[in-house]
Amino acid sequence: MGVLSLPVVSAAVRIQVGQVMLTQAHGELPQGVRDALGDGPEVGTMHVTGKARAGMAEPPQHHVMPKEFREWFEKRGFTGEMDIDEFCVKLEQAHHEAVHGGGDWKLGRSWPGEWNRMIMEALYEAETEAGRMLTRNEILKNVAKRMRDYQIPMSFTRWRGR
Incomplete structure (x- = not known):
C-alpha cells in the first residue's frame, strides 16, 4: 500500500x-x-473549495451588450437567434474585473470607463446623432469597435447562465 x-x-x-x-x-x-x-x-x-478557487472553473462569461438593458436591445432587433445572450465572451477573471472596474474592483460600476456604462453611453450618443433608433448592424459595429478598444476577443459564445 x-x-x-x-x-x-x-x-x-x-x-x-x-x-x-x-x-x-x-x-x-x-x-x-x-x-x-x-x-x-x-x-x-484543509477545507473543501469550489471549482474557481481550485483553478478548475472556466473563465467567466461577459455579455458584451449589458443584460440589464435587454429590453432596449430587443426593441432594436436583438431577439430570437440574435438575442443578446448570443453575444457573450469568455474573459479571464482579471480582465473581466478590469472592464468593470478599470483595474480597481472597488470602483465597480462607478468608473466612467466601466464597460456597461461606457457602451450604453456610446449607443445613446450614436442614436442621438442619428436622430433615430440604431439598427442591429449599427449597434454591432459600435460594440465591435469598443471591444477592440478594450482588447476583448471577438469570439462569441452563447450565455450558459448560472
Missing part, C-alpha cells in the same frame, strides 16, 4: 469537489477524507 502525501490528497479533494456536489457543512472535508488523513493541524486547516 502506498503513502498518500497531503498535496496529493488535497488535489484529489479539489478534483472531487469539482465533480460531485458534497452535502456536508460549508467547507468541511468529507468524512472519508478526514478518516484517511487522521487528526492534525494540517488537516484542520
Whole structure:
C-alpha cells in the first residue's frame, strides 16, 4: 500500500469537489477524507473549495451588450437567434474585473470607463446623432469597435447562465 502525501490528497479533494456536489457543512472535508488523513493541524486547516478557487472553473462569461438593458436591445432587433445572450465572451477573471472596474474592483460600476456604462453611453450618443433608433448592424459595429478598444476577443459564445 502506498503513502498518500497531503498535496496529493488535497488535489484529489479539489478534483472531487469539482465533480460531485458534497452535502456536508460549508467547507468541511468529507468524512472519508478526514478518516484517511487522521487528526492534525494540517488537516484542520484543509477545507473543501469550489471549482474557481481550485483553478478548475472556466473563465467567466461577459455579455458584451449589458443584460440589464435587454429590453432596449430587443426593441432594436436583438431577439430570437440574435438575442443578446448570443453575444457573450469568455474573459479571464482579471480582465473581466478590469472592464468593470478599470483595474480597481472597488470602483465597480462607478468608473466612467466601466464597460456597461461606457457602451450604453456610446449607443445613446450614436442614436442621438442619428436622430433615430440604431439598427442591429449599427449597434454591432459600435460594440465591435469598443471591444477592440478594450482588447476583448471577438469570439462569441452563447450565455450558459448560472
